[in-house]
Amino acid sequence: MSGEDQVYAAARLVLERGFVQDDSVFAPGRSVWTQENALDLAYRLEHPPAGPGSFLDKLRVELADASPEVVQLAAEVLYLHFLPVLGMNGSTKRLALRKVFDESAGALKLPADLDGALDNGVIWVGIAYYRYRPAQVIWLASVVAAVKALAPELRADLLKSPWDFRDLLDQVPTTTAAGQRRALLHLAFPRTFLNSLRADHPGAIMEAFGYLAGQRPRGDLEADFAAFWEALSLKEGRPIDFFQPPWRDQWMTPATEPEGTASTHTGWLVRGANISRTNLVPEWLRDGYCSMSWPDYPDIPVGLSRTQLAQLVRASEPGLRPSQEGNWIGLLDRFFNRMQVGDLVVTVDGPQVYVGILDGPPTWEQKTPLADRRRAVRWLNADKPINRSDLSEAAQNRLRGQLTVSGLGDEAGEFLQLAQLEIGAEVIDPAPVDDPAVAAALKAAETTFKPEVRPQLQDLPAPSQEFADNLLVDLPWLTETMELLNEKKQIVLYGPPGTGKTYLAQEIAESLVEQTNGEYRLVQFHPSYAYEDFVEGFRPSTAGDDTFKFAKEPGPFRRLVAAALANPSGAYILVIDEINRANLAKVFGELYFLLEYRDRTIQLQYSPEDDFALPKNVFLIGTMNTADRSIALVDAAMRRRFAWQSLFPGEPPVAGMLRRWLADNGKPAHIADLLDELNRAIADRDAAIGPSYLMNSRVATKDGLARIWKTQILPLLEERHLGEHPDVPAFVRQRYGLDVLLPTVTPPVPPQPEADGIDAGDGTGEAPPPA
Known part of the structure; x- marks a missing residue:
């Protein structure tokens, strides 16, 4: 489903569940969209507290003594206000909602599909939509009250006729809420009303293309445009988006450019x-x-x-x-x-x-x-x-x-x-x-x-339960990892493919630097990576007079150290992805000494004239794939200087990670059983398959799961068994194929009950043929 389709689906859900029924959109089963609640909300919005403050700040105050149902309705109406907006990031829309409803129990428990729709939009809005936000939301609440004055069957009919729906909206004065009216019309009937808040756009489009459709105007601009749009789409044999090439280039001028279509701010x-x-x-x-x-x-x-x-x-x-x-x-x-x-x-x-x-x-x-x-x-x-x-x-x-x-x-x-x-x-x-x-x-x-x-950084901040939940790991494991990093200053997260090593390393680093005003950088080691790439070395360059020369240039590690020295209160973290793929003794060189003795100084091989020390606020987080190399093969001196934290399927914190992700995202739970069954068949801790391969929305469909299995999982297993069998791909399919493992974990389909004494065993619903 495209981003636009997500918005329209969310809008339709709001209209069907809220406008037609009285049901809550976010929490079905609660009677929220009632006339009484809508009138209460509209009155509160029309009588804000005096004094300075934004509309959202005042709305929070206004709702302080409101009933839970009115608060819930306010949250869902404000959601409808933000839903169609293009040019506003989803995180900004969510923040606006949280500013009002964070303390209201249940008001912001958005279903995943409604929450995802906020990341998209269908209409560019201009300054008026922001400036007159109070009037827009008051108008929406008043529309709800007007809709609820109708009998339920008449409300349902509104969503079948764009013109009945428009007539109802026009009974509520818009004043400075004309933009909200056009937005709601488009959300309800996206192929009838244009996705624009500007009143002059339909006329400008018809003037540019009217000769193609051959329609005669009837004096109702919106009805004329709808007829014109339908006729032109039929003529072209496809729906037309007037804001996409080649159409927009033929009618849009600087004077008719929608507000907000590009950032007006540098x-x-x-x-x-x-x-x-x-x-x-x-x-x-x-x-x-x-x-x-x-x-x-x-x-x-x-x-x-x-x-x-x-x-x-x-x-x-x-x-x-x-x-x-x-x-x-x-x-x-x-x-x-x-x-x-x-x-x-x-x-x-x-x-x-x-x-x-x-x-x-x-x-x-x-x-x-x-x-x-x-x-x-x-x-x-x-x-x-x-x-x-x-x-x-x-x-x-x-x-x-x-x-x-x-x-x-x-x-x-x-x-x-x-x-x-x-x-x-x-x-x-x-x-x-x-x-x-x-x-x-x-x-x-x-x-x-x-x-x-700023003082010297003493200890790294402790992780919160919320942070652990966001990472899908247990708080004790995350706390232990942070403590190891704090004590040892260097840690390696190691495990088989797909266990989230790099993701966790970056998320931990980002959280720590944000809390301490530090920085983090990521480098990836590979067999040709050298000391000159990592610490410092001579690089070709041109001097000021354009002559060629070699100049000493710092690598990512030396640059991070310089930044850490300038800000002793911040955490400076270097994430080294696939740390075991390089020759570690050659890459680190004399830094081995400083990794263990942070209070000492040495002279670097390319800077013998300077003392060099490793600040206590510099931390290293490495990741290592055990399918490529065992810890035992890592340089012994390096092993002593790093703490080692394992990430293996079936063991904390990886155990249960996929199951939690599937539950959070509404995906089939038996996918986690499938991964467990696969790793039992592999029977090798270092070569097990991690959950990240299946933390993908495609696992919910048969074809999507088959594609992941074919293109990501089986190739890893073929490489593991290379040289062991005459036909490795066939062996892998026979042992680990999806068609082999999936039936062992798929929930059984309950048998069909018999009806009227007729055996429905063939699943056709028809009586079996006579013997």
Whole structure:
């Protein structure tokens, strides 16, 4: 099912269960969609508490003394409001719902299909949809009350006729809720009403294509468009989406471009939580700016070319490595040239994310060397930060980069939407506010810094039950793993294929760095991986005069150590995938010593002039596939320096992992029995098959399961038995084939009962032929 189909299916469920019946959409069996509840909700929405705050904040207050049924109805109506929206991430929609209903027992227990629909959308919405959200939701509640005034059989008829449905909606004044009306019409009848909130779109489309359909207008724009759309689709022999090529290119102009179809915001991540071990973010938020530190540089004019910036860098910091010089040029270009007034600015302080709007050109504050190059910022959510975990995976990835200033790309809009939810404004005008008095005061004032110097990280945070549940592992195992990492600083997760080693390593690393404001990086070892790739070595490059030379470049391990030294309070984690595939003695070299003695220093082979130590806030998490290599074959010195945590099917925490996933996702439970039966047939702990191969929605269908078995599982087993039999594929199919194992675990089909004394044993429902 496509994303659009998920939205339409969810909308139909809301309409059939809520509008026609009185049943709860999220919790069937509860009488929620009643006229009494709808009138109660509409009254509360129309009489919000006085004072500042967003619509969602006030709604939470309004519902504090409401009945559980009214609270449930409010949750489901708000779900219907967010459901069709394109351009808003699913995580943002869920956060908006949680802000109101987190403490309401049961109100947000969404079935999986309804929850998944929030990740999609069918209509681009503009500023009015956000600005007038209170009016939109009040209108929806009023529509529910109007529907419930009808007899049940008349409600059912509404969903059969788009025009009866429209007539009912038009009995409820829209005022500033016209967009919600069009959205609801489209959700109810997606092939009749256009997926657009703009009133001028149907006319613009008919003007461009009307000659193809040959329809005569009747004076009712929506009815005329529906007839035109149907006729044109019949002529083309397929449904037409006017917002997709080649159709959209023939009617859409800049004047008719739907609002929100592309991000109108350019956004930048600017890091300030660790500038020379000082957290400047509180200062930024308080005084309204972001900054960089370039105390050895002269005044830097805006608009310098990259060539001019290169000359500036070489004059101010001679002797930089080519890679470092290039980094400095790019950073200066972004901060002074590419960041424009009106752009979004995002900064991070531990798990907290702040969003602002760039409000002025670069300035030079020579009295504050840690923040001497500044850009004025109107911080939007200084008192209500976004929690990092509320961001989508794509937005979180934007925060994991290593650059001090980096672009947010397509995710910029998500940061703005989340800030809107947090600060209490239904819409934020991205245009900067020009306040000369404030700007003059900032320039005239002599800033006194009260730096927050971060202490040394002592212990890694303990995991929570919620985190363990999300990973489908037991909390005792996860706690033990964290404690081992905390004590030993290095750990390897080992086991056969498909046990989730890399996934768990990355999730553990990401959780720890978010809680401590650190960083994690991932590298994958392979047979040709060497010390020069991992620690440091000489790489070919060109000098400033374009001559060829070799320059010493740090590898991922050395770069991580440098970052950890600059921020001793954060956890810095290197995830090494397939650690056993490289020659570990050659890759780690003299680092073997430091892995065991963190309080000592050594000289690296390419940097004998410098002392090198391994900070206590650097951690290594390796993964190892036991089907490739036994632990016994790993270098003995390496084995002593790492803790080893096993992940084997049939043993905690892997035992039960697939069964929990199947239950959570509504998939057949006997798939877990099938995996158990397969591993019993394999009878080799190191070569067992892990559950991740079957943690796939396709296992619910016969063809999907067969494909996984054929393309992922059987090839592993053929490789294992290679050379043992004349016809290995045939042997593997005979022993491990799906047709062999599945019947042993498939639930038996109950026998058909006899009817009227006739044996139905042939399953046809007909009497057997006479003997």
